[in-house]
Amino acid sequence: MTTKKDKKSVSKFFDDSHRFRWAVMIGVATIFTFILYPNLILIKHSYQLGDVAEKDIKAPKDFLIEDIDATEANRKKAAEKVLTVYDFDTALSFALTQRVQQAFADLQLVFNTKKVNKESAKKPKTTSSISPAKSNSIHEQVWKMKKEFERKIGFSVSNGAYKILEKEKFSKDIAKLITNILSKILQNGVVSNKDILLKEADKGIVLRSIETSSETVAKKLKVYYGIDQANSMVRIIGKPLLKNSRYTIRNLIVEFVQNLIVPNITLNKSETEERRKKAASEIKPILHQIKTGEMLLREGELVTEVQLLKLKTLQAQTKKERIFSKSIGAAMLILCLFVTTYIMHIHHHKRMVNNHNKNLLFISSVLITFFFLADISASLSESIIANVTYSIPASSVVYGFPLAASAMIVCLFLGLEIAIPFATVIAICTAVIFQNSFESFLFFLISGSMAAYWIRDCRERKVFIKAGAKIGLLNVLLIVATDLYMADFTMSKLLWDAGFAFQGGIVAGIITSGIVPLIEIAFDYTTDIKLLELANLDKPILRRLMMEAPGTYHHSVIVGSMVEAAAAEIGANPLLAKVCGYYHDIGKVDKPLYFIENQTAGKNRHDKLAPSMSSLIIIAHIKKGVENAKKNKLGQVII
16 A cells, blocks of 8 residues: 555655656656667668669778678588487387286286196096186186287287187297397387488488487498388298297297387487587688778669678678667767756746646657657658659658657747757757758758747647648758758759658648647647637636626626736736636636625625625635636636
8 A cells, every 4th residue: 555655755756856857858868769779870771682872882890791602501511411310219129028028927827826726636637637617717817818918018919819829828938939039120120211211321320329328320221120121020030939839829929029019210300400400500600801991882883682791791790899889878968968958948948937847748758759750750761662663762751751840849838949949959869860961950950940930829720731831831942952052963852852841841730730639638738729719708617607697707808808918018928818817707606696796786695694604605716716617627727
């Protein structure tokens, strides 16, 4: 929960002029630095492949340029030299052997535990050691365990094969023969796709043990079995081991081994790719040195791919070297500019006496908004020009940005004396965006200053459009003068420059006209335009005053005329004084008959009231007037 002490400290921060104002200026300087820093590093060369160079560009210093094709070729060779990694599961043979032995052992146990206990020596011996009843019990138990046997061994066993195993009582010898042959196959190595493996025959592969992570380089890849080859090798390897076994047993063992064979050499794609990427990354780029003064691009040449690479490399290296110092320096310079302008032109200005912090926040908001829009416009203009079919000079689009609107807005709310230094500051900062152009600075400074001058006494909305047209014509004149001074133009460029410049003036007037009402609401400002609207005697509150308190209404109109004349004599705002006079007694509208100017026939309601009650009614009309003013949204300046 926020305590009263916390609220007071927050309020004190905003009321403490110095701390709040420093925070605003430092914040604006920081924001400007972040917006500006790409342009502060160096003048950008925004050429595209095939563009015509506008001027000669030489290397300002020694720098290195990467030969991308040669570097990529070397990296590709390095990656190709990396041997493909295959994982060798050496433990698979042991695991399969254990499964086979365990599966057979479980069934052998049935026969061992179900042997018929020998009867006493007195009983005659039969030809079988197991009685028929017991024999049936063993048979049933063995077949009940078939599914468990298949689960352990890992594949389905045919009934015929299972009968043979039952007859042989799941002999250990059979299990041993199966595991011996299987071990020999797996020890050699079985790969899932031998065709893919043999593609690496020229280089060899890295065989990595899953168990120990040890690695060996295998060159003779044909020795490893594919699945089909491994199945064929079962009979070949098993032939000497099974020569004394019956035909049915031999077939059963071969079938079991073939079903148990699984690849134990597998391709490890992820490890191979990782090693190839690492090998490629370790290859150092092939660099060529560009000497100071070397011509990077000649005027009139078509920009080639190599030249474009040189320009981009120079720009990237310069950014890395100078970004930090440039950013810090820019922030300090901008802060000095703001502080100097604030101290000299804003701090002690009469318009800043009331609501100083709010006014400073308003100036900062306009400054940031238009500066940010200027930066976006500069970026978008390059993209648009690159995509249009007809040729538009990049410099022409700059003059179409309605920066003068910012000075017009500031002048409208805070006056000409603050708008002129504001126009100077934003012209300086915007010129940095447009390639540190002195011509751009002069253009925006003169245009913005005159825009503020033409809007200074605005009391009608049509003045915005008139001022916009004047700014447009002034911009055209400035453009002609600038192009003549630079002596570097064609008729086509001059027409484009003039067209965009005139457009910038018109758009500035339109933007100002549209945004003023929003600022009035956001910052609770009252302009002369709004005062003229409030001076309309047909306003609801004044109409009510005329109907319910005609004496007060007549008195207010007379007061309005008197103070208007007085304000004009002393240099105050006559319109503001007049409007305040109209509304100064609107609190009387609720109890009009308690005020003498509205009483008739000599009746005075205060005669029947105690003096204390009369004083309360008279005093209350001030409070009620404030409430009515807020209800009718007259604005803080009227209240």
